[in-house]
Structures are given as structure tokens and as C-alpha cells.
Amino acid sequence: MVIAVNEIAPSDAMFPADEYRDRIGKTRMKMAESNADVLLIDCVEHMVYLFGYAPPAAIYQAVLLPLDGEPVGVVRALDASMFREQSWVRDVVLFADHEDPVAVLSAEVKRRGWSKAQFAIELDSHFLPVRRFMQLQAALPDVSFIDFSQVLWEMRLIKSEREISMMREVSRIADAGMMAAVEAAGEGVSERDCAAALYASVIREGADSMRSALISAGARSDSLHGRLGAHLLRRGDVLHVESIPLYRGYGARLMRSSVIGGPPPDLARAAEIMLAAQEAQFAAMRPGRRASDVDAIVRDSIVEAGLRKTYENFTGYTLGFIGLPKTSDFTRAFLPGSDWLLEEGMVFHMYTYAAGIAFSDTVLITRSGSERLTKTERKLFVR
Template sequence: MDEYRNRLELIQRELRAQQIDVAILDEPEMMGWLSGYWTTENLWRACAVPAVGEPVLLVRKLDMAPAKERSWFKHIVGFLDWDDPLPLLVGTARTLNFALERVAVDFQSHSFTVARMRDLRELLPRADICDLNRSLWDLRRCKSEEEITLMRRASALVDQALKHTVSSIGEGVLPRIVAAETAAQVYKLGFDDGFIGPITVATGWDSLHGFMPERPLKAGDLVHIELLPRLRGYSARIMRCVAVGGASSEQKRITALLAEIQDRQIEAMRPGAIASEIDSIVRWGVIEAGLRETYENITGYTLGLTPITTQRTSDLHRCFNPKADWKLEAGMVFHVYTSAAGIALSETVVVRRDGGERLTRSPRVLFER
């Protein structure tokens, strides 16, 4: 409860600073982070958070029981599937005496459609509807010690899952069987249900999000593994590769170089460091080592609460790229990754005073099976 109350206070302090009466939060990340409950958007659902007072959770009546089981909110209201939920939310806010002169939504929300904005303006014709502009989203950038403890646990478990995945790979094995073995292990370890991550045969840096082959693995294949299961909604992530039939000396050399360059990046991830400078360690390090001619993707992004119901597989609100001018802060957690020649390495890393701390601890090698 202390953790959730602290989150509410952070949000309400920001609302008061912006002179906002009520914020409507309808993205799974923000709803889950504040209320403890998230669900799909088969029908619209949201939180209404006043600048002062207790927030409201709006869900389908069908979802009332699980919402009450998971959420700490005092006010949880449900709507019938054939009713419009927005008037119920506004009506509840009025019943609870929320001020409604200045109402904020996040204009970048995937859930808040143009049609819903039109309806909100009709319901509140005298209100100033303003943009949160990701200001509340940004409150999640640094993780509490409770969150870090949970992500540390998730990272230890994902290391175990990776070991099982590697052991299931071999010549003649269908990748689908590898994925099935991984999924079973993920469930046994206590992770949430949902997508386990890409398992594919890598061909280059741009094949990491490729499709699962429908043929047996053969000697010479590089199996790319990216595991991203969730523990109570929090994601720990790791990438490794497996050389089927054995790795060449060149593949081992590339893996060792990638690990060395990324280790320098992780070591430099201290509070106050500029994100673009952290990015350049890997970006230019890989190019200067002759491993890639160009580097056209980011080298890391935010980790934290990423419910399975979100449209986003990854939180790219803060990521390492050449234009990132923000500073690192203690408690930020990132998925840092690099790749070249079909080989990829990644870690879950928390920013500490003396540099980045790897939460995932698997051997930083090219596995051979």
C-alpha cells in the first residue's frame, strides 16, 4: 500500500503543478502502475485521478471481481457491455465532487481515440481538455527498490529459462518445440502468461524480430533467442544466440567483441550520464570494430511494468539513440542490446551510483549445441 500511495502522490503532485483538476488514464501501463489492475481494451476502461482525493477505476461489470481482487482503489465502478462507459466515468466524477474545469488526457494514448475526445468535449462543454504530454508516463522512469527487487527476481528466473531453452536446441529439432519447451519452463518458474519472445534463425542485425522457422534446425544455423516474460507485469529481458553444430572461430570472436563493447556501455551507465553518449559507446564501438558498416537501431530502452494487454512489446519512451539528450538517473532499468553478423547479446541493467548493474547474469557467450 505504501508503494501505491507513493505513486498516487507523485501523480497528484504533478497534476497540481500543472493546475489540472482530473486526469483520465486509459493506457494499461499507467492504469496498472497506479491501480494494480489492467485488462484488455475489448471495451474502453480507464482511471480518473483527481488532483486531491481518491481515484476511480472504471471497468466492465464482467471485470469487477478481478478488479476488486487486484486493485487497492476504494472506488471501482462497472458498466454494462452495451452502455457507453465515458458518461459513467464523468457522472461518477461529478458524484464524488471532482472539479472538472481542467481535465487532462494523454494525446499520445492509443486508447483515447478522436471519437472519444469528441464525446468528452460534448459531456464537458465548459471544461478545458488539455494534454498530459507524457508527463505522468515519465513518473515511471525511475524504479522504486520494491520494483527493482521484483525485476531482480524476474531476471534470475529468466536466466533459468534461457538455460532450459539452450538445452532444448539441437540438429533436427523444430524451433516450435524449442518455443514449447521454453513456454512450459516459463510457466513452471512462475512467470505470467503471455508471449515468451522471439525464437528464430538469425541472418543479420535486422532479423531479430524474424519469424519462427517451420523446418528442423540444421548445422550452421544461428538460433536467436530473446526472452521477455513478465513477472507480475514486470519484464526482464535477455538475448543470446546458439550455434547449431558448433561455432566458428570468427563467430566466437564477434561475440567476444560485442560483449566487451557492451560491458563498457554498462559500466558507463551512471547517474548524470547523457543517454546519447551511452548510446555512442556501442554504436560507434561496433562500427569501429568493423562488425557493422552502419548502426540503424537503438542500443537500449526502458524496462518496467509492461502489461500483456498493452499494444507495445517494448517501452521506447526513453531509449539510447544519437538524439537522446536526457540524463540517466539512479533506479532506471534498461534492456541494453547489441548485434552484428546474426549474433546478439542483451541484458537487463539497473543504473546504480557506480555504473550499471546487470540483473541478468547468464554467460555472455555464443552457446553451442
């Protein structure tokens, strides 16, 4: 079933029409460079970026963008009203739950005369697994498929002014959640109570109803991605909190550690070294700097101070819009071999951990340096 939604303006658009036009124009330039006639978009991040629509991940949905002409949405009928609220796309094919979305999409490709076209697809999309791709190939035997992987991920690295405004807002929410968790902590308090305080705060402040925190305490405080437990805080415990709310899909991240009753001297010293190393790293972050040089500032300082024998993880990675099933974006990451340059408009989660404590912030690359978007005081908190 094909419907026109020309008369319906999206009431919940994330960005104005001119921003979408600019993104579509840049995307079509990349399509032309690849000799693609049509681009198949099914990755959530890029559905949002180009068309404004954030589909649920339950059932396959996609948008077809031709090199010339209007895009075509292939949308679950149950989500039609949400599509109209969010997307500027005017041409929509709806399918019922008993229909196979790939079969519907393939039939629409043939109906529009694209059955022998050059099709760009993102082979790195979580929504195009091998079986689904093989199904597309079987249904469209005369289509030539072109790998469009990483193109839009790279395009999204440089944030627009409107996107930066979103990042500022979600950073504000992350700060509020962090302080709510820290202020809830104390002897006899469950780590779950700290998580509840954070979640309540970020939801009140405007966060999406998604995962908003990673919290662990006591002997598990260095389990940065550990499952939330029911540990009751005791004197000497470390409470690890990572505030990770989303605001309309855009995420900020922020880590702080709190010590119940106060830190021993060695932990206080570790915190001072880690915070100083990060401050030096932030100061070095500016357009044109090589990522490996920025990375080495924290990595080398922590190892040389004896806080860790080895340092295998990133010291930072890309932030922006993130959609399920992904939880992090490593299009750019800070490692010893990272031979890429920082550019104005990039946003990163910069972090370090050692000795059972962790610190991190959301950092924007500006024209002349960097700006810390998360504003929570940089210290080892005592509760």
C-alpha cells in the first residue's frame, strides 16, 4: 500500500528541513562517487540522520534514497503514525505484520524500475545480517550491490551547530544524573538506590527512557560494564558511576568515583595523577592534532606512575547519536596506532581508569581547542 503524506508536516522533527537537505546533498555526492543509483538505508543512526525517523528495532524497516527523486520509506504499518510525526519523507510503503518486509521492499524496487540498478548498501549495518542480505540478493538477482560501509559514519563525525546544542543538553542531563547518584551515596545505602536516584533525575531533566547508567561498587568498582547489584555501601568502598543518558538519541557520558568515608593516601594519589593526566590530554585536544599523540598523554602517564602495568583500552571514542543495538561508536577511537587528526565539531567520550577508580567527560573539539561539555567537578568524591 502506497500513501502520500505531502500534506502532513512532521510535528516531532529533530532538525529543520535545511539541515536534512544539506545531509541528503552530501550523501548523494558520495553515492555519485560510488556510481550508485539507489541507497538502501536500514541502520537506525542513519535513518535518523537523513530522514528523521527512529524506527523500533523489532521488525525490519528501511528507506530507499535514489540519486534523483524522492526517497521511499518501507515502514511497518503499526509505526506509520510515528513515521509521520518524525520524518519529512512523503512517499511511504506500509506493510502489515504478516508480510515479509524484505519481500515488500523488493517488490517496491521492481515496481519503481530499479530492478537493474546499482544499489549502495551498508554492509556494516546491524540490520542487514548475512541471511537478510542473501534474501535481498535472491529477490533482486539483477541488482548490482555496492558496499557503502563507513561512509555515513564518517560523515556524522562532524557535528552541526544544532547537533552540538543537543550534545550540550544531554551533557547537562548527564551532570544532573551524576550528582543525584553521588549525593544519594553513603554508608548503608544500596548501589541500587544510587542508580534509582540517577534515573529519576535524568528522566525528570528530559532524558529518553533508555539505559542511563552503569554503576558498580565495592570489590566490583573496576567492573566498568558490570551488572548492577544490590551491594550496600560500606566505609572504604568505591562507588563507580557512569552517567550515560540519551536525549533524542544523542548521548553524553561522564564517569566519577566516590569513596565512602574518605580515600586512603594511595587512592588519593592515584586520583590526582589520573585527573592531571586527563587535564593535560584535554588541553592538547585541538584541530590538527594526531589522535595517537593525544592518546599517549593519558596512557603513558598512568603506566609510568605505576597505576597500571599495561593499558589495553581506548582513552576516548566518538559520541553523538547512537541507536540500538549499538551502545558505543568507535568510528574514531584513541589508541597508540590512531593515525587520524582531530577536527572541529567532533565530540568524544574521554576516559581513564586505574586502581579501582575512573574519570571521564564528554569533550567537544572547537576551532581553537576543546571544550568539556560535562561540567561535573573533576575530583574523587567523598561520601
